Amino acid sequence: MSLHTPKILLEHVAITFGKRLVVQDISLALQEHDLLCIVGPSGCGKTTLLRAVAGLMPLSRGRILLDGAAITRPTSRIAMIFQHFGLFPWKTVRANIEYGLSVQGRRDENGIAMRLLEVMGLAEFAQCYPYELSGGMQQRVGIARALAVQPEVLLLDEPFSAVDAITREMLQGELIRLWEDPQRRQTTAILVTHDLDEAILLGDRIVVLGSTGQLCLDLNVPIPRPRTPQNLRFHAAYPQLRNQIWEALHGSGNVPYQIKNYPTIS
Secondary structure, X not given: OOOOOXXXXXXXXXXXXXXXXXXXXXXXXXXXXXXXXXXOOOOOOHHHHHHHHOOOOOOOEEEEEEOOEEOOOOOOOEEEEOOOOXXXXXXXXXXXXXXXXXXXXXXXXXXXXXXXXXXXXXXXXXOOOHHHOOHHHHHHHHHHHHHHOOOOEEEEEXXXXXXXXXXXXXXXXXXXXHHOOHHHOOOEEEEEOOOHXXXXXXXXXXXXXXXXXXXXXXXXXXXXXXXXXXXXXXXOOXXXXXHHHHHHHHOOOOOOOOEEOOOOOO
């Protein structure tokens, strides 16, 4: 792979359901270890686009490339975290995390599952079943299961929307901590969210999709890491950044696509 080849490249991607155009002419490039957040109104094609990157959705036009090769089917190089946990109720917490490894024909010889359980604060629940855990704990197991296979690309479909606000903030912190872990510097991620503050908190870039599945805005987040929910709103760049995303969302039927690169403010 060339140093200039994007990790993920979307070229003029369009997806239709029957006669309805759900995603239209989306082009994006992500470099290695980018964390891209996608926001947009309900029904604008965010999840559909994410599933296409995962190789789960056929394209009507265009192509999606991983390291220059077309994604045409699911691959072990890409892991996806769903909104509603997706845990197997008959498997223990540890067995759920080890499941992705077993699908790939790998054994957890290096204790990856237990290390992730310790990182997630769940080591004492390794032999419990999902019904014995809270919603936030189940979502942590889902995140750990996706990370256990050490994916090159991590896709997150509103992973925190099913939990309460306090748990959501805690899980956001866990994801930030994992993202900034030097051992995970190779992972590239795309996160779908309805929450503007979550997008600003987590993303290196934010794209806004309009109500008819078009790309309305693509901007870099100028707030340096590390970020926390507590200090985010006091950063000088925050009001302008949030306002621009808000305006793009509310004018998503007719706002032209534009790229904004603000200078980073320390």
